[in-house]
Amino acid sequence: MIILAATPIGNLGDASRRLVEALEEATVVAAEDTRTTQRLLSALGIDNRPRLIALHDHNEKERAPEIVELARDQDVLVLSDAGMPTVSDPGYGLVATAAAAGVTVTAIPGPSAVVTALAVSGLPTDRFTFEGFVPRKPGERTAALRALAAEPRTMVFFEAPSRVAATLLDMAAVFGADRRAAVCRELTKLHEEVARGALGELAAWAEQGVRGELVIVVAGSPERDIPFDxxxxxxxxLVADGIRLKDAAAEVSGVTGHSRRELYQAALAARA
Structure with missing residues (x-):
């Protein structure tokens, strides 16, 4: 079978007994970065040296069939650099290939940056959506955020330190500067920090520079009662101010919750 195993996201003490036992017994490990896996084995004091197969974003499509065939006769342990494989990490293609081939897939659960950040954010946890990394290009990032402006569930994002200030600034512009959020830095590590506040405040805070692994948690859109007209x-x-009708409809849709398509058509008719 294929075994997806969650690895520590920072603190080695979070390695589960099941993970350690699996690493001690594994004969084949498919790893996002084989060097990271070698360091993990050493840090956990594991003498076993299984066969390591690189499985990352650039080769997963080609490697998946080979790994699935191996898993017909022996267990194959699958690791990402941190957290659970397939969650914003390689592994989805492998699991899909295995499922289609009738090969069993199971998991050793464990640390998750998504759930950990959500838990400590101080924001509603009953319903949430994980959005992964936002686009790098400013225009694409703004468009992606606009599509989420009316999302009522708490949203969880990953972001790189070099882009977090720009992303928080865009979030404040699209979601509103008063929207509550939390930036979780270096979770489970020595310098763990959770900065909570309004998006406008957090954007100003991040301008000073932020280091480490980051997760951004943003409150969902509050219910609004704005008449359609x-x-x-x-x-x-907005159109009168020079914004394209399509973009104006998207922006107002995000703020009010009304259908973007219906707003576009109504505004188009009003201009005729």
Whole structure:
């Protein structure tokens, strides 16, 4: 079978007994970075040296069939650099290939940056959505955030330290500077930090520079009771300011929760 194994996201003490036992017994390990896996084996005091197969974003499509065939006759342990494989990490393609081939897939659960950040954020946890990394290019990032502006569930994002200030600034512009959020840094590590506040405040805080592994947690959109006709007038006002109708409809949709398509069509009709 294929065994997806969660590894520590920072603190080695979070390695489960099942993970250690699996690493001690493994004969084949498919790893996102074989060097990281070698360091993990050494840090955990494990003498076993299994066959290591690199499985990353650039070769997963080609390697998946080979690994699935190996798993017909022996267990194959699958590791990402940190956390659970397949969650914003390699492994999804492998699991899909295994499922299609009738090969059993199971998991050794464990640390998760997504759930850990959500738990300590101080934001609602009953319903949430994981959005992974936002696009790097400013225009694409703004468009992606606009599509989420009316999302009522708590949202969890990954981001790189070099882009976190720009991303928080865009989030404040699209979601509103007063929207509650938390930036979780170096979770489970020595210098763990959770900065909580409004997006506008966090954007200003991040301008000073932020280091380490980051997770951003943003509160969902509050329910709004804005009449449709008022929303259409907001679209028209944005168009009058020089914003394209399509973009204006998307922006107002994110703020009001009204359908972007319906706002677009209504505003188009009003201009005719």
């Amino acid at each position: 008022d929303a259409v007038r907001q679209v028209l006002a």
